[in-house]
Amino acid sequence: MDAGFHNLQRQLAALLPGETWLESSPPLELTSMGVDEAPRLISATLLEDRTLRAHTIAGDVEPHFAAFLDGTQRSRVIAHAGEVPIVHGVIAAVVRQRVERRLGTWRAPIVRGALYAPLGLLGDVWRDALRRSRIDVVDTLDAKQGDSQHPFALQDAAIHAIQRAREAAERELAEAWCAAGDGDLFLDGSVTGSDAVATSSRAVGVVKTHRTLYAEGDALRTVLRLHRAERSSIFRITSPRRTPVASWYLRVRDPRGHDPLWGLVRVEVAEAHGNLPQRADDVSRWVLAEALPLAVPDGRWDKMMYGIRDCEEFLRAIQ
């Protein structure tokens, strides 16, 4: 447990003397149920080839990315106001710039802490105490994502709010890089959250979770059977609230002896810049160049690049 968490508990305890405070609650990211979306398959519009197929990435891989961006979040229930969980969340984001093969921090990292609670469900005493505390308070009912008062649903609402805050921080830094950074940025996750980033030629998103796969039928088989250093045909990712981008699957490690998603990432770039197949090949080479050093001991090392692990380690150190 970090000092900030306990400090906050002490601060609130002074305002709410009769309340009970949780000693060592586990991170909600580990325990929450229902946060992850259900696995699904979506067919996507191809921007290359008539049917989705595998392309071998020829030529030497070469490091190209100038920086890496990632964010983290951490949340814990700090207390229960009756049956309502009060969640303490800390989000952080950082750009780590690479200079002569060593990573350093670009500009100031973002670290923000807040209490997340459904204010409408709290009594006056709690609402008053939270208002008087010196920490930001986020009303998790603002998003209006469901009206269940199940404690888990309330926790999930808090986690979603924290996730949005983390994505906002990542977006903030990504936009700053696209406006002023020198070189191409490797983002952990999708670039579609920000129009400025999604249309920038300097941002490359690398998605390593595949709850949603943008292929069905034969196309799916092709994706899951990609060999190392093979990419899929390019397709378009669209979403009602997000900017469309060009995307493709890329196998960064040999999957033999592993599950079909082993070493598989999905790359996102802006759609409007130059010859897309050529750019897909170039970017794929850049991503493949990041396969070393391994991001161990992180369990996701088959898909995670070392620069992203470095961001996470950095954020863990400063939070």
Added chain:
Amino acid sequence: MSPAAERVLGRVVATEKRPNTPHEFHFWTAIDSPIGIGTIVRVDAEIPVAGQMVRVYGVVVEGFSYTDLQSPIHDVLGHDGSPAGASLAATQRAEIRLYTAHVLRQLPEEPLQPVPMGKVALASDEDVAVALRMDTYLAAEARTAIPVGIYRAGAMEAPIYLDADFLLGPEAAHLNITGVSGLATKTSAVEWLLASIFAHFPEQKGSVAAICFNVKGPDLLFLDQPGKLDESDREMYEKLGVRSEPFDKVEYFAPYTPKGFTLNTLRSNEALAGNMRPLTWGLNEVMQFAEVLLNKDDVDAKADAFIDFLQERVINREFTDPVLSTTHRVRSFGDLEAFFRDLLRGVEDRGSGEYWRTHHVATIRKVRNRLSNISTRCAGLVTDEGVVSDLPFGSFADRTVYVVDVASLEEDTQDLIFARVVSKLREHLERRDLGVSHVVVFVDELNKYAPGDGPETYVRKMLLDIAERGRYLGLVLFSAQQFRSQVHRRVVGNSGTSLYGRMDMDELATPGYAVLSAATKTKLATLEKGHLMVRHPHFAQPIFVRFPRPAAMRGRDGAERFPPAGDIALDVAVLRSLRQLDGSVSLDWVKRTITGHDEGQVIRARNATLQARPERVQPFFEAQFRRIVPPEATPRATTVPIRSLPGDDPYGF
């Protein structure tokens, strides 16, 4: 204060597993920082204690480096087992440089607390002085600082000083230096330090001279000749305030070879004869230290009693006795032998039994044998005729080095020289009439002279005595050896200052080095020539310094530049000796003068001349031969057979 010294290079860290203590702390740095083992750092705390900001000085004793890898196998897997692939990685792994430092000083000194978190910077010149408590003896009004070398870190260089009060007494004294053989570090360090002492020994503390026993080859035989120095050496000399010149006052002493023609030294080149003196002793000089040469198993209580009798009643006195044919005045080994001969003949002739004055004849014979043997065993040093050429006890000169070359001598002779010289130094210092108030005695190969085990020897007893009591007298021992662990603990334990050159790993594994960290030991095992680790009473931790090459010529270089004279004829030897007194002496004159005289007579004449140092050398030398009465030719008695043998009787009957 230089900007480099002010630059923050690290931060103190402490974890539950690796906490800081009042004597040790940890800090990390950037991977390209100039910190290394032995670097002195300064920690500035960020929270005041009792209204004062704590400042801590420390010396780095251990370093750690690791990456975010949890297991080496991850790196192997990442490169498919191919080390060559490592260079292909787009990013270098995050890597830490973590150092452990031992506290040198904490200010304020009370309350003594664990080292706080804070910024770490390289110590500046001023910081180094404070950290090593040199500020107490660098003050202008009471300066007793003797430069020992330069501490270097990053681009910064700071002079390191020893305190004369703790190096040459009276607070502490003595210096011991240890290191592997062959790097010339020990000898060089002592030569450098003597030069530094001569340059900086404070006037108010009196005068100082040095006696160096040259025990190996030509090590110390060219201290008056200029050595090779490079620019960096000269800069160090300048920075440390010592002239980069050889010793200007050096006197050399060596016994003769057993043959007696030349001095038994590698400094026998004629060009260097000017300050080379013979070292010869007679009976008086030796008898006081007969104990050194006489084996205790040999000389029992009875023999000891008879030797005492000789010393008290016979030597240097007119002695007569009914058994003696004449009155004896024993002043040389020759006289002593004549006395013994007369005594034993008298005892036998008179048939007065087996005892003479309560001493058994066998004891007398034994003592005669052992004492007569001394002049044979120490031939070249000990003369039968009693000619003495000695160190200038009573007129030692300030800032002068006296080198006694014992390198080519037998062990017994070395022991005798060492014992007598040190005893005489002690006697004179006790009486305050040596000529100087402090004498540094340099002895190499202490493993041999003061071993930790083995029999108790006279020399070891003397070394222990100097080590334990010398500082009150101004008698200071500078000793050196390869293996400190094998030297008597009381000798090294009493050395206030210790220097360490490159060390052998086996030696470092002995218990005496347990206080050093593994990294410090590794540094010691790989120490470059010209680098030393210094322990001094004022320094809370050992410090690494560089010192310049001695400005005096190295022994090996000297032996090449001034090759030893080699075997020379007697007349040439006499010529060279006498030319020191009179440049007009010619070889022809020498040849003419010594013709018809045997070697012993010539050598005696030469020695007498050298001892007397007369104004008119040639007449004095010639006069020595006029005193010699040529032996009369004794008519050989004609032997007559008792009876002639019959030619056919092979048995003579």
